[in-house]
Amino acid sequence: MGAALRRIQIGSALSAFGLGFTVPYLYVYVAQVRDLGAGTAGVVLGVFAMAALAVLPFTGRAIDRRGPLPVLIVASVIASLGALALGLASQVTAAVPAAAVLGAGTAVMQPALATMLVRCTGPSTRTRAFAMQFFLQNLGLGIGGLVGGQIVDTSRPASFTLLFLIEAVMFLVLGAIAATVRMPRTSVAAPGVAADGATPRGGLRVLLSHRAMVQLCVLGFVVFFACYGQFESGLAAYGTEAAGIEPSTLGVALAANTAVIVIAQFVVLRLVERRRRTRVVAAVGLIWAFAWIVAGYAGLGHGSQTMATAAMISTYALFGLGESMLSPTVAPLVADLAPEAMVGQYNSAFALCKQLALAVGPAVGGPMGASLHGPYIVTFVLFSLGITALALRLGRRLTPVQDQPSLANVPSRVVAVSVPQEAAAEVPAPVAAVH
Structure with a gap:
């Protein structure tokens, strides 16, 4: 670095x-x-x-x-x-x-x-x-x-x-x-922004016209709703009410989640950084669907208390594995989709979707996890499978380099930019052909 x-x-x-x-x-x-x-x-x-x-x-x-x-x-x-x-x-x-x-x-x-x-x-x-x-x-x-x-x-x-x-x-x-x-100076003017680097008045309009970014925001909302929005609300309520685990065990489960992230992060990074980002995110959806099924066994399987506790801890650990796969894929993709002078707006838009999910997730998951145990598990298995479907759909809107940056022979900020549809009409023909 x-x-x-x-x-x-x-x-x-x-x-x-x-x-x-x-x-x-x-x-x-x-x-x-x-x-x-x-x-x-x-x-x-x-x-x-x-x-x-x-x-x-x-x-x-x-x-x-x-x-x-x-x-x-x-x-x-x-x-x-x-x-x-x-x-x-x-x-x-x-x-x-x-x-x-x-x-x-x-x-x-x-x-x-x-x-x-x-x-x-x-x-x-x-x-x-x-x-x-x-x-x-x-x-x-x-x-x-x-x-x-x-x-x-x-x-x-x-x-x-x-x-x-x-x-x-x-x-x-x-x-x-x-x-x-000391931040490096940026001098590349991207399509849809002024030559002096100023953000145009239609910045929000340009972002909303960018279908790949809109789909990524929807995907981000579902990701954070189905995982992070449940950790301290719905999943915790489900674990104590349906699985009958002790509240102190939730701390052990969260520790297992963090431990998996810390241990697996760079091992996982080597496996995913040369693969298509959307395929990696799609795999996360499948891992999380399995995690919710394991949680379902903990609360609905009628096994021993020891098995239920182990299953809940495993659920949090599986979520950690998925998180370690998401960190090198989703956030960099937001940056690579953004025009040069709108990186801040793209990052803020994605952060807003994340915050909405974190606000809505506990409100929906908390009551369901506490009382509607079966429907709660089924709902979030389906949401996790939805992550897989949305990721594969997003992959069809990305350029090969955006989906798999390792394909780029020469690092270039311009190559990584995806041009919003309305802005593309204003791009000279040789540049537009690249995208």
């Missing part, structure tokens, strides 16, 4: 380390430690998610106009203030706005970091860079959660304040590291 990319990865890992201190304990902190009740805790978590939905539609344009670096620095400061305010909040009137500020800041950091990775890599190195980011973020979250677990004490609110203070400091460290990064 170059110096700029190395610093970005370190900053991203440290911010994930800070998040790991608080994410597993946010509900307990609001509901029990601050004694604000389960209802208020639900509102705080909801506001955290809704704040992200509110800011992401504007984030992409800011990144493309101002650059990802200043946007990331501002977002890290905002997130730090939100974390500090939440750690000191003892009333509803303080906790809710603090959660909104924290949610907005952390949401903006995601597409800003992704755009910085794009600027510091080419098509031949981008897959490995995103895989490295995913690996380091999961490692940071896992270590942060383990260390935070040794600090927390529900009888001492000050211990939770310390967690949020550490998180706030880690966000500031991210901003400080980002401020030292």
Whole structure:
């Protein structure tokens, strides 16, 4: 990795380390430690998610106009203030706005970091860079959660304040590291954007006319809805209610998920980086369908409690295997589809779809996992198979190099760009013929 990319990865890992201190304990902190009740805790978590939905539609344009670096620095400061305010909040009137500020800041950091990775890599190195980011973020979250677990004490609110203070400091460290990064200059003007690199007014219109990107956003929504949106809601409820596992076992299952990601990431990377991206994503859908069937055995198979527990842990581990296959495929594909001056908007659009799935997933999966055990499993087996179908369909809209970057003999940002349909009409004939 170059110096700029190395610093970005370190900053991203440290911010994930800070998040790991608080994410597993946010509900307990609001509901029990601050004694604000389960209802208020639900509102705080909801506001955290809704704040992200509110800011992401504007984030992409800011990144493309101002650059990802200043946007990331501002977002890290905002997130730090939100974390500090939440750690000191003892009333509803303080906790809710603090959660909104924290949610907005952390949401903006995601597409800003992704755009910085794009600027510091080419098509031949981008897959490995995103895989490295995913690996380091999961490692940071896992270590942060383990260390935070040794600090927390529900009888001492000050211990939770310390967690949020550490998180706030880690966000500031991210901003400080980002401020030292010298981003490479971009000079390629892509079809559908102005010659000076400015984002056109019709940026959203251009994105929506790009059928491959729209299909990728739909695929991303289904991916995050069927997996990440169920981890701490529907699947957890199903495991405790239908499979009868102890709540503490969920922590072991999440640890197994993280362990598989950390162990398998670079082994999997070697297997997938020279294969078609959409075929890899299609395989993830099949793996996750099998994972849901294993979960079905845990809750509906009427086996021993030991077998049910092992099956639930295996389900989380299988999800981790699929996640390690997605990290080097989906995020780099978003970047390769984006015109040069719209990378921020494309990354933000995909992040918005992800956030929508994370908001809708628990609302749908939670009640189903708790009471409708059979329909819950069948529904998400079908959603997982839907991932496979959507991925194969998307593959028909991609160029060979977009679907399999290893086919490119010479790394080129232009070769990797997929031209939205309306913009293609304005491209000179020799360039359009390439695509």
